[in-house]
Amino acid sequence: MRQTSIITNPKKSSKIYDSVNATLLIKGGFINQEAAGIYTFLHYGKRVLDKIINIVREEMDKIGVEILMSALSPFDNWIKTERINNVDVLFKADAGNEPTRKRSDSAYILQPTHEEMVTPIVKEFVSSYKHLPVAFYQIQPKFRNEPRAKSGLLRGREFLMKDLYSFHKDANQFKQYYAKAREAYIKTFERFGFKYNQDFFVVYASGGTFSDDFSEEFQLRLDVGEDLVFRVPSTNVCYNREVAPSKAVDPEIESEQYEMKEVFGEGIIGVDELVNFLNIDIRKTIKTLIYIVNEEYPIAVAVRGDYEINEDEKLRKVLKATTIRLATEEEVKMHTGCTIGYAGILNLNPNIRLICDESIANLTNFETGANKENYHLINVNWGRDVEKPSEFYDVKVAKDGDLHPSTDERYEVFRASEIGNIFDLGTKFSESFDLTYVDEKGEKHYVHMGCYGIGVSRLMGVIVEKYHDDNGIKWPKSLAPYDIHIITIGDSDDVMDYSKQVYVDLRENGYDVLWDDRLDLSAGEKFADSDLIGIPIRIIISKKTLESGSIEIKNRQINDIYFIERANLIKQVREIYDNLL
């Protein structure tokens, strides 16, 4: 492709956006922002997107059948699953103006995900165990009214997604397929140049609203990633922070037990203030929080001062509760007798169940609220001052430095960005839509479902975050918009003719070539544009190289420059290309 025919070339703008991918993709002429979290893919961006799609498609074809479902869904489907009330990112599509409204006032959901559509479709075709297992996938735009779109392609309101849905006669059959899908995902990401258990990891994450089990996320290690991954070094088992089981490292156990004292501390509320006031180690403090369970009864939860409570994934599951929430100021007063800040594990109202985190199990001479207005207790010890509970739980948010409870290894903790997610849907949707099959004995059962997603356009953003330098993007060869970028410097007939010859030659040898044949730009501008576009191989043709009889080739991935004989061009290019990432 001649660059003169592409108007959407890189911009000179020096505007910095909130993320590297937004800055480079917009400046490089890959995407154009239309609204918050909504982008057009311009020529270069569309080429990259197509490459991503093709890789994903080739791998998904091995485990599923491609279809294309509509973006608009009838409201009824969403009412049937009750997600019309729960999913808080739904967009609605209805008549856009008065003339249309007069004709039809139909309204649709712009689908954020397709369980509501694929399940009824499968119901039309599946009725026997002989039809199972079966899996369908699509690559199609999704619409989510995110409260806050941000970070370029990483969090959009309209984005391209590959979603695959699998259908099975039982959990067993599902598990077999799930393992296969997991392998297919690993293979897919490896084709983007990512190394398994080095660049990307399979990470346990919350099962979401569908399941109490974990789902698995594919996380690409990235300093600017939005997720925190906890990896067990010896096994490569990884957890998303939201579900990471954790064991705290205890502070030193003091052999001497000091005298327990009440300390007056009016207005000293919150751990940081307290640590300052008492001048003690934060790891010797205990914070006690009052929660209301299922809107029915209060409980107290005690955790070491330097930890937060993991309400959703840990506390809620320990209690087997449907809802928990922090008590209000009035409720705290009612149940503990004092204002927020003085609740503790001593002298607690005996009607309130106390849940103790394991982080406080081995503390000595510790601090806790006195359950008395304005008072804290210090030098508290288990056994002597308060009965040690028979059971401790893990209800805290894991943090860097924590140990993995079953191996006692210290976690390796790093930031990462999610590139895929697979999970067990169980029979939730088959029950909503009455999707059943008849088994060998003639008995009816609900179909067991699974769901597997890759954010295709998001992946493009993540890849830019991973592969770039200060000057622009450095695409892996499998994803670059073109294989080779020819830059012609100067406008003499000699350089133009020779450039054209190289352009044709390379194309005939099977390469996708972009030729910067623009006449009115300086060399510096062309180099800058080329760095931004990030095509892995750059061939520079100028008066200078022509006179020396050589050709200059730059490997954009490592920014190395080679001068080669004109006669060896194709051979040398092939050699460099084959060794690219």
Next chain:
RNA sequence: CGGGGAGUAGUUCAGUUGGCUAGAACGCUUGGUUUGGGACCAAGAGGUCGGAGGUUCAAGUCCUCUCUCCCCGACCA
């Protein structure tokens, strides 16, 4: 959803206590000179100041409503 910031030329922005014909840089057009890391000279085009209403002799500037974008947090199947 809470808090904050901003909408003025294609882009990024300036525009003072309300006051004359609304500016700059980059980009664009024309002519010329250049051509190895974001050129040079000259001339030129380009604006309903987000929208609606109001106050005023006078509104980009003040007031009300509204739409949109951006940032921080909460949220994130």
